[in-house]
Amino acid sequence: MxxxxxxxxxxxxxxxxxxxxxxxxxxxxxxxxxxxxxxxxxxxxxxxxxxxxxxxxxxxxxxLRHYAEALQLTPFSRYYVNSIIIAVVVTLGQLSTSAMAGYAFARLRFPGRDKLFFAYIATMMIPSAVTMVPLFMILTRAPIYLNDWLGTDYFTSEQFFLGRWFAGVPLGADSYFALIAPLLFSPFGTFLLRQFFIAIPRSLDEAAMLDGCNAFQTFTQVILPLSKPALATLAIFTFMSAWGNFLWPLIMINAEQMKPLPVGLAGFIGEYATNWPLMMAGATMMLVPMIIVFFFCQRFFVKGIQLGAVKG
Amino acid sequence: MRADAPTSSAAEASAPRKRRGRFRKYLPAYLFLLPNGVGFVAFMLVPLAVSLGLAFTDWQMLRPEVRFVGFGNFVRLIGFSWTEDGLAANDPDFWYFLFNTLFLMLGVPLSMFASLGLALLVNHRLPGITVFRTLFYLPTICNGIAVLMLWRLMFHADVGMINQALSAVGITGPDWLQSTAWAKPALIIVAVWIAAGGNNMIIYLAGLQNIPPELYEAAEIDGAGKWASFRNVTWPQLAPSTFFIFTMGIIGGFQGGFNAAYIMTQGGPAGSTTTISYYIYNTAYDGQLLMGYGCAIAWVLFLLVMAVTLVNWRFGKGSALGDG
Structure with missing residues (x-):
């Protein structure tokens, strides 16, 4: 860079x-x-x-009858809402954690900084399959242990978050927590933003420091505004991968109303095996938001791929 | 950022006080790292340690007792034993699924060359060329369960578009996804269709645009034709991009194949499209819920990926990845 x-x-x-x-x-x-x-x-x-x-x-x-059918036969609108919640929260969360860590690795000083950074990004090559079984185990058991420990049944019973639409257990299998929390941090995002921050001229944040800004103010008032293209790029890629994420929710989710779109859609294959128009209607509904995002944000795709891969 | 460089070497502070002072100095950095650090410990380090432990047990999800079995899982997975018929693998399935995984990785060079071809085409300065770039990128945008369902239909023996197109030219197409011979090629075709015009095309395009024009001029002066200048200028100049794309493809290939197989073939027919990642899923989450054995397979997969990465580091230092 x-x-x-x-x-x-x-x-x-x-x-x-x-x-x-x-x-x-x-x-x-x-x-x-x-x-x-x-x-x-x-x-x-x-x-x-x-x-x-x-x-x-x-x-x-x-x-449009097949579209209507897909929406009636299955909680398709709920799949949609779930996918949107997951993708939005994961994107915002991952962007914040990655930007903060990227800033610390790019600009702040602390002992062992670069070693820690390389160790951190080295974890990118660990296949997700390695941590998936323990994560599954921990997340499904945590609510039971917490209930025992605190003497309640809160963590395994259905709660209403923001009304009926978001009803679900707070932790464990079939919870938004399990779908979202493991995706809130990312070595790749940290890597990408750190590389971008490093390329910002240091004179700019030195000037801010001289004006009396502390590290946090420099971060929010100098670094972040200058990094809008990188942030937008990471946001789009994170959104897309959260939208398409399949294996993890497939493992964690059994309840129909908690499924995100890909898992809900995959269920069509078993249910309506030969009803191709219905399946294609579902598939089309899943793709439309992605295609719209793509046509509005095209330039960020090219930028992001060059930033992340070639210029790495 | 010289502002926080050591300032008071003269101050004679006591040791603990000094340490506290240093901690306070680095506090902003630690606070900035905190959110990511918490996630990293909770969702990466702890599961990683647990996974390593589980790989040496025979734990099954629905059975309360857990037994330590040493290297038993690994011996069962990659070991061989003498039987009446000679040397035989303890887990022949694993070797078959590894073969499937490697076979499907034929798609890596195929889609790489397709990406290069597309990049060369869209690198021309012609009106409307960006429209084509956009269209080629569409499958990457759509990549996922929806597109895989579409391809399940595309390869359908009777109503699928592939066999319709083949019968238009007088060929009776196979029942792609139900045939042990044709299911793998079908999955490779899908992988190439998805990836060809995607990120790799854009990486190649950037590579092409970074080649200094003087090199082409020099080649032209030397009397090189189109093909000779491609062979002697373009291809060697693109080597870092090729290296990067190929290595990432291999690393991804070892771990891949789950979504496509799950949606299009359920790993069949007769296991012919089951890859290692699909095997882990089947072992740990389906049927017997062999969590310990599943972890062992995952660690073997990790070692395979790490071997590729180390080869990449050894031969690719300072080329495509820069300082990363």
Whole structure:
């Protein structure tokens, strides 16, 4: 990250000759079609009238009945709400913890700082499967032990958070806590933001310190405002991965009303095995928010991949 | 940030007081690390230690007693014994699933070359080229359960689009996901479809745009054609990107395959798409709930990943990863 990408040296290519341009466009169009056609077929299948063969690419007169069906047959709207809660809280939480730790590793001094940093990011290579069994065990048993210890049954009985919609146990399997808490910290996020903070000129925070700012004020008033692109990038990637997270909720969640979208949707396969329009309607509903986010935030994707991977 | 450098070496403070002073000096740093530190200890360090312990036990979820079995799980997992038929693996399933995992990793070089090809195509300065970049990136955005369900339908023997397209050119397609021969290739096709135009294409694109144009000019002066300048300039200049993409692909490949197999094939037919991560899931969370054995498999997986990472460090220092 010590140097910015060399924008100036992007070669000014010679004019592409028309014949060659045509060939390139043709190749691009074919490849783009093979990317987009399956997705279009998904949408088309989801709006087909009963009786129109699945094999037809075009749906004929479109119908939204399968969407209505998906929402009626399953607590699909609840899956949606769960996914949104998880993705939003995880994103905000991970951003805060990563920014704070990244700042400490980039700017503050304490003994063993760099060693600790490298040890911390080295844990990125530990497969999640290694910690999953104990995490599952700890999180499912914690409420039982806490109940025994405190002599209550609070931790295993259903509570109403913000009314009926968010009813659930406070801890353990089938709780928001289990779905969210393990994702609130991230070596990768810390790494990404630390690398970005290091590239901010030190003279800026020295000036702030001279003006009497303490570490916290420097962090919130100098470093964070200058890091909006990096923060936005991390936010998008965190949001996306929390939205798509599958294995962990699959293990932790049994209760229908606590399932996030991917787990709820996967349940369609067993329930409605051959009802393809219904399944495709569910799949389309899951993808729409992601595609909208993508079209609004495209530039951050490119930035983020370069920051995280190439420029690392 | 020289502000907090040692200032008072002259002050003759007593030892504990000095220590307290130092702690106070570093307090802001510790406070900034606290939230992440708590999460790290609770959700990484403690489970890691517990996992290591469990790997040496025969613990089953629904059985109260836990027995220490030493290296028993590991011997059962990767060991061999003499039988009447000669040397045989103690857990033949593990070796089969490791083979499946490696087979599916054929998708890593395939999607890497696809990414390079796409990057070369979208690196042209033509009107509307960014539209294509966006379209190629779409599968990465959509990656997940929804797209895997779509591909379950795509590969359906009768109504799936793949077999329809094949029959249009006179080929009768196989029943992809129900066939031990074709299920793995089907999963590789899906993996390539998802990854080709995604992050790796963008990494390659950035790599291409960072190649100094003088190198191409020099090659042109030397009379190099398109292919020769690709071979002698582009490919070697992209080596750090290639190295990075390939290593990350291998590391991911060892751990991967769960979602696709779970949604599209349930690990079948006859276990032919069960990968190591799927095996861990089956062992620990399905059926007998063998938590101890599941942890042992996970640690073997960790060692495999670490071996790849160490090779990466040994040969890739200072290239793609910079100071990270």
């Amino acid at each position: 010590s140097e910015q990408p060399r924008r100036a040296s992007v070669p000014k290519r010679e004019q592409v000759r028309p014949i060659r341009a045509l060939v390139i466009y043709l190749a691009l169009s074919l490849l783009a079609a093979s990317t987009v056609v399956p997705l279009l077929w998904m949408v088309s299948t989801s709006v087909k009238q009963p009786g129109v063969p699945y094999t037809d690419f075009l749906p004929g007169v479109p119908t």
